[in-house]
Amino acid sequence: MNKSQFLKQLAAKLEGLRQHEIDSTIFYYSEMIDDRVEDGMSEEEAVAALGNMDDIIREVMLSSPLSSLVKAKITPKTRPQTWEIVLLVLGFPVWFSLLLTFVCIIFSVYITIWAVIVGLYAAILGMTLGGLAGIIGSAILLFPTPHLALIGFGGSLVCIGLGILLFFPIREISVLLIKLTGKFLRWIKSLFIKKEAK
Secondary structure, X not given: OOHHHHHHXXXXXXXXXXXXXXXXXXXXXXXXXXXXXXXXXXXHHHHHHHOOHHHHHHHXXXXXXXXXXXXXXXXXXXXXXXXXXXXXXXXXXXXXXXXXXXXXXXXXXXHHHHHHHHHHHHHHHHHXXXXXXXXXXXXXXXXXXXXXXXXXXXXXXHHHHHHHHHHHHHHHHHHHHHHHHHHHHHHHHHHHHOOOOO
């Protein structure tokens, strides 16, 4: 397959996405083929080196915004017939409630993951600020009850130390959770492109 055939097939398989997304993808792969041809490959070798067309389409779709994928999936390729419109209207209570449930589940997963991240940092901050407040409280208790002030001071230092020590593992956990949200979004996108990429 030469460059023009490849780009034509790529544009046909990306039909349904926004035009500027299709154009930028075509431009990107055109430049990639041109670069390989400049390095001494033939057009056919350069196209073959790009890999499988289905894998390319899948990666392009996964990098596209979710809204573009949904629009491409639900936009009819032909004008709907009367019986299809009637079925859509009659089935509205069912398909709309399922769609709403799906959106709410996605939203709740995102909120839950970000709530865990915020909660972990809030716990560290609370522990550290509580330790600092404990040091101030220990200074106030120093003259009337020095033994309580010493215990409070020691506990405050433990809280501050734990807050500082826990910051690093919680930062790593946060990075993993953020990567998890990215993988979750890619999984959601893959639900919309499975049929498109085959």
